[in-house]
Amino acid sequence: MSDVAAPAPLADADLRDALDGANLPTLLLVLAHVTGDDGWLTGRFRPSRTRALDDNDTAGLDPQRRHELREAAFAVLRGVREAPPPPDDARIVAMLSASLGEEIPPEYAEPMAEDGGFREPAWLRGPAIGPDGPRVLVIGAGASGICMAHALRRLELDFSVVERNADVGGTWLENTYPGAGVDTPSHLYSFSFGPRPSWSRYYPKQPEIITYLRDFAAPVRDAITFGTSVVSAVWTGTSWDVVLRGPDGEEQRTVDVVVSCVGQFNQPATPAIPGLDTFPGPAFHTARWRHDVDLRGKRVGVVGTGASSMQVVPEIAGEAASVTVFQRSPQWITPNGNYLRRIDDRVRRLMEHVPGYRTWYRLRLMWMLQDKLHPTLRRDPDWPHPERSINALNDKHRRFFTAHVDAQLEGAEHLRDAVLPDYPPYGKRILIDNDWFTTIRRGDVELVPSGVAAVEGSTVVTQNGRRHDVDVLVLATGFSSRRMLFPMDVRGRSGVPLREQWGTDDARAHLGVAVPDFPNFFLVYGPNTNLGHGGSTFFHTEAQTGYVVGLLRELAAHKEPLEVRQEVCDAYNARLDAAHEQMIWTHPGMTTYYRNAAGRVVTTTPWRLVDYWHMTRRPDTADFRPAGQ
Structure with a gap:
């Protein structure tokens, strides 16, 4: 749980040294907690307001007061x-x-108390169900699947997890491209009941994330079968018959409940570029990085300027002979002073040894980087400049981001038109500046502000008619996130495949968790549960896991399969769609992978995290019915 019971205290010299590296607003919270005196936060050491993504390390105090505080x-x-x-x-x-x-x-009080570890989350409390409860199969051993496995182990249920890969980690096992990392702070990117105080960076890279997930999975690893995928799952009227394919062929398994934790970012999207399959050199997606390909001395082309491109290009620039980046459309980019910072040993000692320091630091991040941004993404129908922004706060952000671009491109103004978006901020996923502007100013890096029209031999032809010769082609083109649960064949009460009911890109579920016609079939990281306004997916995963736990308790108590009512699911999705109509992603002219071919937002939630936390606090049994009734 939390760090309210810390390891042995630091020696005096080590404590003095560690305090010199403290984030002072966090330190003041620790002092108020330890002493019971909130005057630390309101008296002469009162911290200044924390703005934007700045940690406000000095609390706005002058050097003398900083010394006195330490x-x-x-x-x-x-x-x-x-x-x-x-x-x-x-x-x-x-x-x-x-x-x-x-x-x-x-309204944030209760979720903050639980997320900070001041008390165990409600979904982890309560008696075990025991092995006589429903038999559960979990699909996927990424972060969501591991979280669900921990919950099922607490419930002492008969459960198993199947994972198609050879190890845990999901997307963090598969995405090993140079520079791979996350744009959520380390101390927020972990489970409330499984913290990691000793992160080495403020924003972690893939090797450290996968290490965390492996460590977190260790207590439930015995329940995971690796190298095994789900071919089909068919509801028999009382249970699920699941066909699995593993190293030794296919097998059938019968279970009472299936929980899909496959997520949204497991199918790399390969663009339909004419001639791509005839490219003579190595061509691969960032999610299938070819570590056997030596980039030294090579001309490398990178298709796309999204999150993975923004991470990989600065890493390979200088190693390759040249890097040509093909940009279909520019992205809004925000500066973040912590993004490239390592956490020094002083701060790590505070996290590990000073009671409450990690907890309070995490809770500050929870407010700064979760729902605080949400109003910026809500459309103001009376805003007079919809072509550039959607409300006054959004326009303020636009000016801030634009000023950052201008500062970064001083002396290279010829790049400004190519990198400055013409749509409102957050219309597409916002990206963090990973030395991007410094990188595209290099003499061996060229940003081509045009999409790829075709590949002719080793030549990439862009839509503006230019031709670029490359030796290696990297596809930083994202994922088929809207094609959920593909290629599994899942058939519920009616026998009509889920794939047919959803179509290729219009998945719908009640709270993103339960689907009508599919009794005892639940989703974690399902439709409309991705986060577009900030925050940690771990928080969302815990909320969904807790909801499923509530359903499992109901199943154990009443022994009747549960199926969400169609009208309940329809009403929820109507509210969800109406909420999205007020958000940036449905603003006229916006194109984003969040939306399907009909323009509906399928992947992302319109709700604040606190709203969703309260929605999933406990299942309303009136929303469900025994299967077939």
Whole structure:
């Protein structure tokens, strides 16, 4: 759980040294908690408001007061082995509000108390069900599948997990391209009941993420069968007959419940470029990186300028002889001072040894980087400049991002038109500046502001008619995230395949979890559960896992299969679609992978995380019916 019971306290010299690296607003929260005196946050050390993505390390204090604060903290914290009892929920919110310099609504109190580990999440509390409960099969051992496995182990159910790969990790096992990482801070990118205090970077890279997931999976690894995929799942009226394909061929398994945790980012999207299959050199997707291909001395073409491109191009520039980046459309990019920073040893010692420091730091991030951005993405129907932004706050962000572009391109203004988007900020996934502008200014890197029209031999022909010779072609073209659960054949009560009911790109589910006509079949990271406005997928995963746990308890108690009512699912999706009509992604002219061919947003949620947390707090049994009734 949380770090309220920390390891042995630091020696005096180590504590003094560690305090020199402290994030002072977090330190003030620790002092208020340890002493019970909130005056630390409201008196002469009162922190300034934390703005944007800045950690506000100095709390806005002058050097003298910083020194005095560290001295006072040393006197309080030396020898402290554990924090006092957790604050009540209202005080947690009040303390964080003072630390951040803005009011946090009281509706965040309960989720913050649980996410900070001040108490165990409600879905992990309660008695075990035992092995006589429903038999469960989990599909996928990425982050969601591992989380579900932990929950099922707590419930002492008879369960198994099947994973098509040879190890856990899902997308973080598969995406090993140079520079692969996440745009969520490390201390937020972990489960509330499985923290990792010793991250080496503020924003982790793939090797450290996969290490975390492997460590987190260790207690449930015995339940996972690797190298095994689901061919089909058919509801028999009382249970699911599942056909699995593994190293030794196919087998059938009968279970009471199937939980799909396959996620949305497991099928690389390969664009239909004429002539691509005839390219004579190595051509591969970032999610299938060819580590056997030596880029030294090669002319490398990279198709796309999304998140993976923005991470990989700065890594290979300077190694390859040249890098040519083919950009179909520019992206809005935000600066972030922490994105490339390593966490120094002083901060890691605070995280590991000072009771409460990691918890309070995480909770500050939870507010800064989750729902705080949501109003910026809501359309104002009376806003007079819809061609450039969607509300006054969104326009302020546009000016801030534009100023960052201008500062980065000083002396290279010829690149400005190519990199500056002509649509409102957040209309597509926002990206973090990973030395991108520095990279595209290099003499051995060329940004081509045109999509790829065709490949002719080793020549890439762009839509503006230019020709570019390359030796290696990298497809940074994202994923087929809307084609969910493909290629599995799942058939429910009616026998009509789920793939046929959803079509190729219009998946729908109640809360993203339950689908009418499919009893005892639940999803984690299903339709409309991806996050577009910020926040950690781990928070969302825990909410969905908790909801499924509630359904399993209901199944165990009443022994009747559960199927969400069609009208309930339809009403939820109507509310969801109406909410999306107020969001940036449905603004006129927006094109994003979030939307299907008909323009409906399929992958992403319109809700704040706190809204979804309350929606999934516990299942309403009136929303479900026994199968067949």
